[in-house]
Amino acid sequence: MEVFNDFANEEHLNNTEDNKWKILVVDDNEAVHKATIFALKNFHYKNRGIELLRAFNNMGAKAHLESHPDIAVVLLDVVMDESGLKLIPVIKNNPETQNIQIILRTGEPEEAPEREVVEKYEINDYIAKSEATQNKLFTSITSSLRAFENLNIIEQQKNELKRVNSLLKEQNHDLSNTNKKQKAEIDEIKSKLLSKELEAKIGTNFIGVSKKITQVRDKAKNLARFDECVLVTGENGSGKEIIAHLIHYESNRKDEKFLAFNCTAIAESLIESVLFGYKKGAFTGAVKDHDGYFKSAENGTLFIDEIGEMDMNAQVKLLRAIEYSEIIPVGSNTAEKINVRIIAATNKDLLDQVKKGLFREDLYYRIATSVISIPPLRERTEDITPLVEHFANTFAEKYNILPPEVDEDAMNFLRRHPFPGNVRELKNMVYNAIMNSGGNSIGIDDFASATIHGDSIPNDNTMEAAIRQAKKSAILKAKSQSEKGKAEEICEILKISRANYYRYLKELDI
Known part of the structure; x- marks a missing residue:
């Protein structure tokens, strides 16, 4: 049915002109403005640089928000003549600016304790100026731009879904009576919306293709x-x-x-x-x-x-x-x-x-x-490939590098691994392997120094290495299952003697 042909897919929505991301810095300290300009002079996200707008109080910030509706991120100071916190509802309660991401920066954390602020206000990040580093600022702004971009995609897709529903009604198509193909297309649109919403809100989404x-x-x-x-x-x-x-x-x-x-x-x-x-x-x-x-x-x-x-x-x-x-x-x-x-x-x-x-x-x-x-990762190995691709792409986007390819030998190794730490462990392994690889591809050797619960991944296929890894995984799993982590509990789960248990701890460097 032709009403679906114009649905704006993610690739189309991500295409943007070669312009700069606009970031508004609101702070009453000129030195902070200069430091921010210096720190961000080489910042890029998705091959786009940034344009910094400056304001020294809330009034100046409001003027910029009115004249620059495409502002993506606001770096907001708390303690000024008028508290920066008062600017947050101004931004978030306006449909035109509600997608703007706010990074709160303060030199006086006692005036705006982090937990109280995070619970009360919708902000993307909280940075104490005493702990601010260039790397932390880069990471925070990258996360904020990703969220801003995803929220705009969600908004456009929601509008497109409304358009599709409206056209169906105009053509006397009750959604409850549409054919299976049309329902499947509508469900796919809704699924994409939820995936993007999760990614925008929490920085990730639920990845997996297995039946389980x-x-x-x-x-x-x-x-x-x-x-x-x-x-x-x-x-x-x-x-x-x-x-x-x-x-x-x-x-x-x-x-x-x-x-x-x-x-x-x-x-x-x-x-x-x-x-x-x-x-x-x-x-x-x-x-x-x-x-x-x-x-x-x-x-x-x-x-x-x-x-x-x-x-x-x-x-x-x-x-x-x-x-x-x-x-x-x-x-x-x-x-x-x-x-x-x-x-x-x-x-x-x-x-x-x-x-x-x-x-x-x-x-x-x-x-x-x-x-x-939720089944453990070792029981749904078909999910490992999409998870690895997702983590590799996320890491590459965060550090503005090309996503590396993972060769088949490395992927087969991951499919055989028991993953006592499940998806969290896989994520850490992928990140570590990318840093080890130093290139555009990841092989099994790149996982050799990636640690799993303190142990090195064996980079050979010997029976001895496999047995060593199996012993370690079993002990670590038993530790996590025990109520208090005491030796007698772990030995009871593993059905081994205390003497053997302590021998394994020393042998396996646990």
């Missing part, structure tokens, strides 16, 4: 329609948070916040105050009321990672928050209503944790309304 990973993706999209809790399970590095993002951006909450909380990143004694917030005077150092993750994620999605590590007291409060849609901040006796969708994730067998008395059974059945299990 396609089923995971389809289930995530289906569950996004419902506002119930979802439990995502899988080994470390398998992509649990990306699945959570996918659910969020496919749901009705996609225009609201997505916040991620990792239970292992916070001390047990602080989990309740960080999750549920606290009132002034609740404890020493609580000098003012503080919203926790639940309140900060209001109307959006809260992703709770490593939920199997949450202590029992916090589990009780979490269960109440889910059951009654309300929280009680630390130091308060008053319940506060919340509207948040919960997606939890774990690399543990929670039912086994329930049997051992380490996880509440009632909480398990509340968060596991639906369960998505």
